[in-house]
Amino acid sequence: MTIELNFGVILSEILLLLVGCFIFLFDRFFKNKGYAFWLTLLSLLIASGVLLISPFGGFTLSYQNDFFSIVFKFIVLFGAFLVVILSKNYLTYHSQLNYGEYYGFLILSLIGAFLMLSSMDLITMYLSMELMSFPVYLLIALNFAQQRKSLEGSFKYFLAGAMGSVFLLLGMGLVYSATGSLFFMQIAQSLFGKAELTYVLLGFLFILAGFSVKMSFVPFHMWAPDAYESAPLPITSFIASIIKFVVIACLIKLLMVAFIPLKAKIGQILIPVVLLTILIGNVLAIKQDHLIRMLAFSSIAHAGYAGLGLITGDLIGYSFTIFYLWVYLIMTIGMFSIAVFLANYQKDLLYIPKLSGLSQISPGLSFLTLIFMFALAGIPPTAGFMGKFYLFIGLVKSGYIWVAILAVLFSVIGAYPYLRVLKFIYMEKTEETFSYRWEPGVWFPVSITAFLTLLIGIYPKPWVDMVYRTLYLYLTFLFYPY
Amino acid sequence: MGLGIDLNSLIFGYLAFAMVVSSVLAVFSKNPVHTVLLVLVMVVHQAFLLLTLGSEFLMAVQLIVYAGAVLVLFLFVVYLINLRKETKHSIFVKRFCLCSLVFLLFLGFMGVNLYLIYGAKKFEQAVLPFNPLEKDNLWWIAHYLFNYYLLPFEIIGVILLVAVLGAVFLVRKVKTTEEA
Numbered sequence: 001m002t003i004e005l006n007f008g009v010i011l012s013e014i015l016l017l018l019v020g021c022f023i024f025l026f027d028r029f030f031k032n033k034g035y036a037f038w039l040t041l042l043s044l045l046i047a048s049g050v051l052l053i054s055p056f057g058g059f060t061l062s063y064q065n066d067f068f069s070i071v072f073k074f075i076v077l078f079g080a081f082l083v084v085i086l087s088k089n090y091l092t093y094h095s096q097l098n099y100g101e102y103y104g105f106l107i108l109s110l111i112g113a114f115l116m117l118s119s120m121d122l123i124t125m126y127l128s129m130e131l132m133s134f135p136v137y138l139l140i141a142l143n144f145a146q147q148r149k150s151l152e153g154s155f156k157y158f159l160a161g162a163m164g165s166v167f168l169l170l171g172m173g174l175v176y177s178a179t180g181s182l183f184f185m186q187i188a189q190s191l192f193g194k195a196e197l198t199y200v201l202l203g204f205l206f207i208l209a210g211f212s213v214k215m216s217f218v219p220f221h222m223w224a225p226d227a228y229e230s231a232p233l234p235i236t237s238f239i240a241s242i243i244k245f246v247v248i249a250c251l252i253k254l255l256m257v258a259f260i261p262l263k264a265k266i267g268q269i270l271i272p273v274v275l276l277t278i279l280i281g282n283v284l285a286i287k288q289d290h291l292i293r294m295l296a297f298s299s300i301a302h303a304g305y306a307g308l309g310l311i312t313g314d315l316i317g318y319s320f321t322i323f324y325l326w327v328y329l330i331m332t333i334g335m336f337s338i339a340v341f342l343a344n345y346q347k348d349l350l351y352i353p354k355l356s357g358l359s360q361i362s363p364g365l366s367f368l369t370l371i372f373m374f375a376l377a378g379i380p381p382t383a384g385f386m387g388k389f390y391l392f393i394g395l396v397k398s399g400y401i402w403v404a405i406l407a408v409l410f411s412v413i414g415a416y417p418y419l420r421v422l423k424f425i426y427m428e429k430t431e432e433t434f435s436y437r438w439e440p441g442v443w444f445p446v447s448i449t450a451f452l453t454l455l456i457g458i459y460p461k462p463w464v465d466m467v468y469r470t471l472y473l474y475l476t477f478l479f480y481p482y
Numbered sequence: 483m484g485l486g487i488d489l490n491s492l493i494f495g496y497l498a499f500a501m502v503v504s505s506v507l508a509v510f511s512k513n514p515v516h517t518v519l520l521v522l523v524m525v526v527h528q529a530f531l532l533l534t535l536g537s538e539f540l541m542a543v544q545l546i547v548y549a550g551a552v553l554v555l556f557l558f559v560v561y562l563i564n565l566r567k568e569t570k571h572s573i574f575v576k577r578f579c580l581c582s583l584v585f586l587l588f589l590g591f592m593g594v595n596l597y598l599i600y601g602a603k604k605f606e607q608a609v610l611p612f613n614p615l616e617k618d619n620l621w622w623i624a625h626y627l628f629n630y631y632l633l634p635f636e637i638i639g640v641i642l643l644v645a646v647l648g649a650v651f652l653v654r655k656v657k658t659t660e661e662a
Contacts (some may be wrong), residue, residue, distance in 0.1 A: 017640065024647060062633045101651055108644055115637060127637040134641060138648040180611040183630075333509050 089441025168210025174203030277304030334449030454478025
């Protein structure tokens with residue numbers, strides 16, 4: 001086995017790291033903090049260009065550039081691009097948060113996400129997960145001077161994350177003692193032809209518990225509402241969409257590459273967890289009056305929907321899961337852009353009853369809210385419906401009909417909180433009015449995400465095919481290289 | 483062996499028991515100085531556990547870094563910011579009894595599960611990817627750290643950078659709402 005140090009494959013991470021360090025080092029010399037925004041945007045664009053031309057291959061044994069990592073890195077970059085644009089708008093209205101470090105921490109978190117998507121051993125995966133979450137803990141606490149609550153949310157997330165890390169490390173230790181390696185390929189090799197798997201299964205369950213904290217699966221979901229509510233809104237959309245996407249994609253990678261014999265069993269174990277996640281997320285979302293809290297509980301429920309694809313334990317189910325997460329990334333960033341718009345002009349508009357009569361004040365905004373709420377609830381001509389449809393069809397096809405029926409019933413409960421928002425917007429009257437202005441920082445992400453939501457809702461096939469082919473080609477190249 | 487207990491498991495049992503007891507006491511101790519000292523006891527026992535596993539280099543590192551540097555630093559912090567007394571709170575969790583009951587039930591459930599899975603058979607012997615007796619301890623650590631785990635080693639550097647930056651960033655001087 002040779003150790004390659006091929007710096008060409010890891011170039012995008014190095015680039016982002018350099019930009020992050022530049023921001024931290026030279027932030028004092030810039031009076032106008034807009035430079036950090038443009039620098040970040042530019043570096044994201046250059047990073048995507050570098051990704052396009054970067055060769056496949058490994059940087060030591062623990063990092064690999066392949067179909068999986070490159071395609072999903074593009075999705076992450078797309079989300080981060082929108083989040084950064086949104087941040088610029090949010091920070092102009094909340095100038096007490098306007099530091100260059102905001103973008104610096106965002107970039108550092110993005111490096112963690114990139115490394116996690118490319119990681120080929122458990123240690124790298126764990127460490128890059130920490131690298132992804134540490135800056136986010138700090139960004140949640142950014143506003144602590146004005147809002148004491150943000151410290152609470154950040155600390156809760158931090159403690160939950162620390163507990164998850166303990167589980168993860170314990171599981172990694174068990175897997176190491178059973179298989180003698182931490183590299184995915186070697187774990188797969190040693191599990192192949194092994195009759196007794198209970199020891200490895202126990203280890204993997206601990207790893208799953210560690211991941212569940214970040215994915216906010218049910219026994220580990222309690223940090224989510226507080227952290228979401230107290231964070232700056234663009235950061236909330238970052239946690240809800242990108243971090244969830246990366247962590248679940250890595251879980252799928254673990255199942256597909258390293259723990260192949262455990263796939264079916266893990267699916268069975270996940271059934272009650274996933275159903276409970278959907279149920280609890282949806283039921284608790286009903287009572288929330290704060291828009292962001294409602295979206296936080298809905299994000300718990302959506303993580304549950306995405307988990308439905310893991311139950312069947314085959315490539316089709318996994319590709320549906322990732323497709324759903326991609327759809328969810330679009331919907332969440334769109335919905336949070338609208339929330340940023342509302343919070344910019346009147347902070348209490350984030351309370352759902354205060355939204356009443358919004359359709360008189362701003363019909364365009366109300367229509368966009370309608371699109372995203374329909375998408376989140378899963379109502380036909382939107383992407384949210386197609387994502388759920390594929391997941392349920394996948395379950396029915398592989399014989400888990402009762403799981404599909406229960407999930408459909410729970411998602412009917414889940415439609416209520418979204419439709420309630422629409423009821424306030426469209427069916428109530430109001431005397432109040434406020435002036436607003438459409439700014440590129442909001443309309444750009446909103447229009448792109450709304451367009452994609454409708455496009456994927458009407459013509460989903462190429463997107464599902466893209467995800468499926470990515471996973472298929474990845475596995476083919478991994479196990480049969482030539 | 484005559485008693486049916488070999489010396490290895492006796493020593494391991496003592497070290498593990500001492501570690502668990504000292505860490506539990508550290509959590510429940512009211513005095514922060516006592517907490518730090520109990521953690522010190524735990525760390526020393528851990529170091530000797532590493533010695534029984536044959537990794538003398540890690541034992542030395544554990545003693546020098548944790549017992550020697552980190553905990554002394556903790557002790558300094560405790561003295562410097564005058565944290566002798568614990569701040570008292572009313573009970574944080576409502577229905578504390580119910581919660582602890584549920585926790586105990588959960589523990590019992592886990593225990594029964596583990597017993598059902600592993601009670602019948604002996605634990606598998608751990609698989610090692612190399613023969614540790616071939617070279618000395620330090621050689622193996624260096625070999626694995628700088629060949630196979632080079633990237634994680636670098637990532638740890640970035641994580642520490644984030645931690646330092648974050649600590650500095652969070653203690654910056656800002657106008658709170660009360661002042662403004």
